[in-house]
Amino acid sequence: MATSASNVSEKLKQAKAAVDKDYVPSDDEEYMGERQLDYFRMLLLDWKKSIHDAAGQTLQSLQDGPIREPDLNDRASSETDWGIELRTRDRQRKLIxxxxxxxxxxxxxxxxxxxxxxxxxxxxxxxxRPVATMTVEAQEAHERREKISRDN
Known part of the structure; x- marks a missing residue:
């Protein structure tokens, strides 16, 4: 994982170097021109790096040791928190x-x-939503078809 994280960090540095610090894409420029693509590449790599960083923190916490709460209620609460944390990391793995x-x-x-x-x-x-693959209209139509097929 360290190699992957350092690879992401290196790519992020390169992407940030290609984009002005204050740049925000606008409708006045060519759609998906080089500057906009560099911006979205940087945005996606930054998002991926933050997910990797959070996963590393979770892994470190898990390695620190088991839950040792003496009180059963505290232990149950801690285990619930860990369950939520692990489900979050699984969703983020899919997001990556x-x-x-x-x-x-x-x-x-x-x-x-x-x-x-x-x-x-x-x-x-x-x-x-930088990972979007459809227009709003196409996404809404897709979700309607999904709902209809679920209802049948």
Missing amino acids: SKIDSALRRIDAGEYGWCEVTGDPIGLRRLIA
Whole structure:
């Protein structure tokens, strides 16, 4: 994991060097031009690094030893907290695969375009959810189809 984290840190340094500190993508420039792609690469790598850092802290806490609360209520509370923490880390593990997929789409020149319609996803949506693969409309239609199939 240390190699992976250092690799992410190195890529993040490179991405930050390619983007101005105060830059925020705007509708006035070419959609998914080099500057915007560099910005989203930096955003995704920074997000991935923060997830790796948090996972490292969780791992360190787990290695520090078992729960040794003398009171049964305190022990139950601690075990519940650990369960929540581990579920959070599992969700973040899945998020890392989405981040990696988004980084591959950047490298392939497909980032920022809806995988269903081929339309631009939009800067505001990508800033809010950098791993988005569909426009809001396509995502809503997808969720409606999912709900209908679940109800049947």
